Amino acid sequence: MHNVSESSSSGAQPLPENESEELDNLASTSQLSASTAQKSGGTNPLNIGFALVATFALGLALGFWGRPKIIADVPLQVVVTVVPNENGQAVAQTTAPITESSDTASESRPANSAGNNDQGAAPANETNLAQGTETQPTPTIMEFLLADARHIQGDDAAPVTIIEFSDFK
Amino acid sequence: MSRIREEYIDTGKVRFVYKHFAILGPESSRSAEASECAAEQYEFWNFHDLVFSDQATNRSSLDQTQLTSLAEQIGLDSEAFQTCLSSGKYSLQIARESQAIQSLGVRGTPGFLVNGVFISGAQPFEVFEQIIEEQLTAAGD
Numbered sequence: 477m478h479n480v481s482e483s484s485s486s487g488a489q490p491l492p493e494n495e496s497e498e499l500d501n502l503a504s505t506s507q508l509s510a511s512t513a514q515k516s517g518g519t520n521p522l523n524i525g526f527a528l529v530a531t532f533a534l535g536l537a538l539g540f541w542g543r544p545k546i547i548a549d550v551p552l553q554v555v556v557t558v559v560p561n562e563n564g565q566a567v568a569q570t571t572a573p574i575t576e577s578s579d580t581a582s583e584s585r586p587a588n589s590a591g592n593n594d595q596g597a598a599p600a601n602e603t604n605l606a607q608g609t610e611t612q613p614t615p616t617i618m619e620f621l622l623a624d625a626r627h628i629q630g631d632d633a634a635p636v637t638i639i640e641f642s643d644f645k
Numbered sequence: 646m647s648r649i650r651e652e653y654i655d656t657g658k659v660r661f662v663y664k665h666f667a668i669l670g671p672e673s674s675r676s677a678e679a680s681e682c683a684a685e686q687y688e689f690w691n692f693h694d695l696v697f698s699d700q701a702t703n704r705s706s707l708d709q710t711q712l713t714s715l716a717e718q719i720g721l722d723s724e725a726f727q728t729c730l731s732s733g734k735y736s737l738q739i740a741r742e743s744q745a746i747q748s749l750g751v752r753g754t755p756g757f758l759v760n761g762v763f764i765s766g767a768q769p770f771e772v773f774e775q776i777i778e779e780q781l782t783a784a785g786d
Contacts, residue, residue, distance in 0.1 A: 617749060618761050621664060624742075627689050629650075630660035635784035636777055638649070638659055641666035641746045642755035644676035644696045645707060 646694065648770045653777055663693060665742045666754050672707050675730070677739045679712040682729035683721060691719045 621639050653659035665680075667673040676696060683692035695715050696707070705711055709730060716726045757764040757773075760780040764772060 616761055618758060620749075621746075621758070622662060625662045625664065627663040627684065627693075628660060629690055630654040631657040632660060634654075634658055634660040636653070636659045636760050636780045637662060637758075638773075638777075639662045639664060639758045640755060641664040641751060641757075643665075643667050643669050643673045644680060644693075644700070645667075645669045645673035 646697070649773055649777075652774075658781060659777060663689075664746060665739045666746045666751065666756070667739050667743045668747065668754060674736060674739055675709070676707045676712065678733065678735045679707075679716070679726075679730055681735040681739070682726050683716060683719070685729060686721050686725065688719055688721055692716065692721075695719055 618637060618639065621641075622637070625639075649659065649661070654661050665677045667677040680689055680692050680696070683689050692715065695718060699705060699715060700707075709727070712730065713723060713727055717723050753765055755767055757768075759773065759776045760783075762776050762780070764776065
């Protein structure tokens with residue numbers, strides 16, 4: 477078995493001539509590298525400080541100019557507030573625009589035996605919100621509720637819409 | 646509901662939309678899920694009418710057996726209905742829909758919006774008739 481202590485104690489013995497030359501070359505190369513690094517400023521504390529300050533300033537600039545653009549492009553959530561309008565009707569106000577619902581989705585659904593456009597079996601990717609074509613800054617509460625309505629009966633062009641929200645119990 | 650359907654929905658004057666507002670516990674959620682399972686077989690409205698009729702007359706418990714019985718009464722495929730109901734695949738959707746309505750400030754059930762005019766609770770036909778007629782007049786019909 478190899479004895480580690482024997483191996484380490486061999487460091488006190490004189491090296492062969494060729495190995496000594498290699499060590500000299502290695503030492504001179506290291507000195508050259510250190511000298512080059514110092515000249516280029518890589519280890520200069522002033523330069524490190526300058527780099528940190530520059531990075532900090534760059535971060536501030538990016539935050540100042542970039543953050544408003546990111547917030548404007550990506551609304552984090554929609555808060556709906558219901559307020560009465562001048563006619564006493566409930567109107568939904570949102571912090572972000574909601575896409576206009578597309579009533580044409582119901583026309584593509586097969587009518588059931590009672591002639592109703594029941595969209596209950598529609599896949600999730602057929603929701604009207606996904607088919608929005610234009611934005612409305614202040615949709616009414618009706619539009620908000622109709623945006624993803626699936627159970628509809630009657631004529632889509634009817635002048636009056638009743639929305640029932642109910643519990644079967 | 647039947648009079649509203651006869652006089653307004655079937656005549657093209659009114660469009661009627663149902664939204665789940667299941668806030669009365671697990672039984673109401675399960676009933677709403679059952680209605681979605683009925684909708685898979687294009688019988689949502691028949692199931693809707695039958696459940697409310699049953700609640701008005703018998704007030705029976707809406708457990709899975711009763712829901713399946715109601716589904717059979719309107720000719721649904723019982724096995725497919727039970728499989729759908731047991732899967733619970735509509736529970737999250739119904740919870741979200743109910744939460745969205747709750748976020749609008751609605752607290753009681755049933756509730757109705759007639760062109761934005763709110764009606765709270767189960768009201769007689771005449772209440773609906775008056776508001777519908779007002780809205781039809783406003784719309785120039």
